[in-house]
Amino acid sequence: MPVNPTFPGVYIEEVPSGVRTVVGVATSIGAFVDGFARGPQNVAIRVFGMADFSREFGGLHRDSPGSYAVRQFFENGGSEAHVVRVASPDASAATATLTDGAVGDAGAAAMLTVTAGRQLRGQLFPDPGLWGNNLYLEIDYDCANSETQFNLTISEIVEVGGRRTTARTETFRNLTLAVDTEHSADEVVNNASRLVNVTMVGSPPDRPASSGTLGASLPAAPGAAAATLALTVDAGSGAQSFQVEKPANVGWAQLRPLLEAAIRGVARTAGLAAADRDALAGATVRLLGNGTTATPFRFHVSPGRGGAAALNARLTFGGADVATLGLSGAGSLANDGLYRLGGGADGTMPVADTTLIGDAATKTGLYALEDVDLFNILCIPRAADLSGTAMRAVYSEVIGYAERRRAFALIDIPASVNDLDRALAWLTDNEVLRHRNAAVFFPRTRVPDPLNGNRPRAIGTSGTIAGLFARTDAARGVWKAPAGTEARLRNVDSLDYLLTDPQNGVLNPLGVNCLRTFPIYGTVAWGSRTLEGADALASDWKYIPVRRFTLFLEESLFRGTKWVVFEPNDEPLWAQIRLNLGAFMQSLFRQGAFQGATPRDAYFVKCDAETTTQDDINRGVVNIVVGFAPLKPAEFVIIRIQQMAGQIEA
Template identity: 55%
Template sequence: MIQVSYPGVYVQEKSSGVRTITGVATSIAAFIDGFPRGLLDEAVQCLSYADFEREFGGISTDSPASYGVKQFFQNGGGECWVVRVSDSAAAATVTVSDTAGGGGTDLFNVTAGRQMRGLSAQNPGTWGNGVRLDIDYDSFDPSAQFNLTVSEVATSNGRTQVLRSESFRNLTMQAGAPNFALDVVNAGSAIVQLDRNGIATALPTVAPFPRPAATGTLGTTVAAIPASPLLLSVDAGGGARAFSVAYTGSPDLPTLRPLIEAALRSASALATTDAERALIAGATVKLVGSVGTGFRLQFLAGRGATSYLPAATLTMGGTSAAALGLPGATNAQQIALAGGTDGTMPVNAPELTGTLAAKTGIYALEDVDLVNLLCMPRVADLPATNMNAVYSEATTYIASRRGFLLIDIPEQTASLDAMQTWMSQNDSLRSRDAAVYFPRTFVPDPVNGNRLRSIASSGTVAGLYGRTDATRGVWKAPAGTEAKLENVQSLAYLLTDLQNGALNPLGVNCLRTFPVYSHICWGARTLDGADQLASEWKYIPIRRLALYIEESLFRGTKWVVFEPNDEPLWAQIRLNVGVFMRGLFNQGAFQGSTPAEAYFVKCDKETTTQADRNAGIVNIEVGFAPLKPAEFVVLTIQQIAGDLQV
């Protein structure tokens, strides 16, 4: 209530009581499998296939889910979370000391990995053995600061290339400083993490690594520069390549620096190998030093060149090199990580399911706010007992998250009889929150010359769900002539109409091939959709629409908690929930021509008794009339006898 104290006009704002309920996303997928790289037992968000390639290495022949993720995005999916599970994988590491060749005082440990939700996480795999650290002193204060460049390299077709690189400048080893190396690198690097676990030595107060000594205290005066031409030579491991730098007059060092760099570009043409040529052509010359200690030119090899030779060094020589203060070797220390192993792909149920207490396996999704679709293609390749155990636990877990499980079938289940047998052997998997599709699909394998490969259909179907939700709504069955399976070249089994009719009553969704329409999804039943069960959750769109409404109202009514439990609150609840349901009705999500026929929202003294109010409970009843798919279209044709008028 406004407080008045003086004669005049007072203005106050009053809430309208409208709290908009926003619908949640409906097709966020999750993939659980082994991958060649990536954080272990950590859910990582991928908004495109490019994100998946960066985080998990892309397609791998040993990873069924890697093909599923690619199919998900190609078929219309927009967001997924990926969890990597593995057995005995190890991350590449190295301990950095204050001596270039090792054996000095240990400073910090470097491990392949990155931060996830504010904590350092390891990224195991042999990929980490290609990580290189470059340390140099072209910093603001060379006596106490250094620069660190982290590069990931890989060899392909005989060429070593830099895949990605990160630079951290003006670092210090002084704990608590804003530019403390461990804090800066850990917060900003996507390749490595630093720590001092097991290192008892105190942190140094100066730049900890060996620096090349300057050959003099040369100033920038005109008299200090030798006369033209300046005779120099460079050696990148293939022998000395002589070159000269021509200039007029007597330039100072800043003027001479770009002339030497330009001459180096020309000298690179004399190199005999691509690696040598790239090191020379990519080399830089920098002016370093201070007024007190004098200036000199610093020569750095081309570490960022396309052809990357980690073990190569580059030396500078010539009749005038010493006079310029050029060091005899590159002013950098390079260190390689080692010991990374991929481990083995998951083959047992515990590796895939994990444990809730440790948040491993499927339970790594506990750190994810919302997941709608769960895909585990590798489970189909497990022995029957393990497969059933994993899918049973996955169904229970995803149902608790108001999500939906897409179950895959083994590769050998490739005929009508085999699928009927599989269903009879796995009746225990029937659930209103799961669906299965037959047959498997064949897609081009990009790592095997684009030859066709049989893959599980869950990733493709999950992408189809996302595309249908975006274009038509979650209440539209993800099936029909519009439900084309993108990037699918063929199906493992071509079903006839009669064969389709044998599987449909069992709750099996069929993938079909029709002329013109190509490969499409031709079924929309949950595993609770067998005719004998007569379940009200027979159809996928009805079940997913209910889950969507439940999750949206669950999140959109949290404001109700701790509000006074009486008619004013109930009226607000009816208003806000009713607006949300009316929005769905206007989009065509329900049956009926009027809102009264399509849905109801009830919250009053009939739903919430005095006993409920005494217990702090408010009951809200929401009902809706779902649209059922037109699964069977019956055409009745009658022949007319003709004009019977006399």
């Protein structure tokens, strides 16, 4: 701030330099829209690799070309993507209603509704799909206040190699159905769970019934003498009795692990069904209460996740049941077994064109990307599987949206386009898609499919090429054509069609980029033209690197000049603009982004009284003119060979 001297001495005033650095934006952030195995609908989620994608969207899915495209994107050099899941209207999210009584009790009152989904940006998003049917819920009362609170454990049980295993688990402790409290179930679970969201139906002091079984009240101590407890297990094939030895001077707390080990040990018994074995092997035993008259000791037993519901195990001590597990047996005071979500369905796949496009007003489908700050490469591989009319509708919307967002769209061709004649026919039928912000590559690629024993699967090229764009940008810069012998396609076994040089010569002048396989080099991208790159169009935006570099400049300058708005519109401002934009362009020149041996030959930044007249100033307008000489790829290398005539010395 200005110094106001009031006494003799030295004053220091900091003077702003006027330097406002323009920072180049990212150039290869991918965006993918498709149906996936799981994930919240119509919301863009950022992923940084296949591990993120698998966790959020379930990984590869046979009916999801987008899932293979995402994998190819990361395999070929991509590092960041925004993924949007869309689903058919007939897809549904798995749900379960937790009551205050046993499962199946018609008279029980609903306490808590649980739905597969999650909260993002303060909004609850359902997560439809069959995956939700693998969610199991466990309620227990081992809480700070065991009379009014409850714990909720959510487990996703999947089958791997013929055995059930827990893929994910979440536990939320000391919950209550009280509204707007620190431990309110909906506040705690919905803000933290990545698997479910809940809706409270009941109110305190009620709470969901405990899962598993709750044994009868126990005396304050089991007795000092050693004793034998009888454990009876009935798994539908006849009751079997086992003994649990209680050492002397052991209390209920010390007896708990012995009881748990005994129940789990029964799982090793021959003749048990797999589901019964899982229920026993994963059984847990808790000791609730504090031994007082108001809160007596009780054993709480839960079966293993994913276990059988018809299993019955009873532990008898002193003629009374002290622990039970299953649907029947004395002392079963609460819900038997585990709650399980149900009703989840994937719905119809492939999804329709209208679902992919979505709605701009409600930010669904493609327009879920409205909440994304920046993306550069847009891929919707699903569109290639639609009918011709539906495909054109989707890709027309995609191209228009990409243009508005200063992004580049990659178009996939249908599986039926697998030779030169069909490629030419497809191009004729889809001339409406020609645009400077889009490109198409031919033929389709064959990649190893982990879901089919790594046998080759033909997929569209968009994910692979998007990854190649990212790799080239990182290694050489966005101004380098993503093509040539360096542009190897990773994780590609072969191509759907092998082109010859003459066939390549037919497609290239029409703006179709060819993929080729050469000895030593392998499979590479052998073209770098936009769909406006046909020779007959003579467009300034013939080449992909020229167009993408221009989009990079536009977005960088757009973001880097926001500080100009509302500044005094006169020569001091214009000088600052020239300084800052010139510094940005000079840094690109030093990286080799432009043609020309000198900055004067490579670029210019003009902002002065000539570009901004007094009339412009009166209207609040400042005009900045930025020019640059783009690098263009050397498509054709011509070598002239000439024999030298014999030299005759005089």
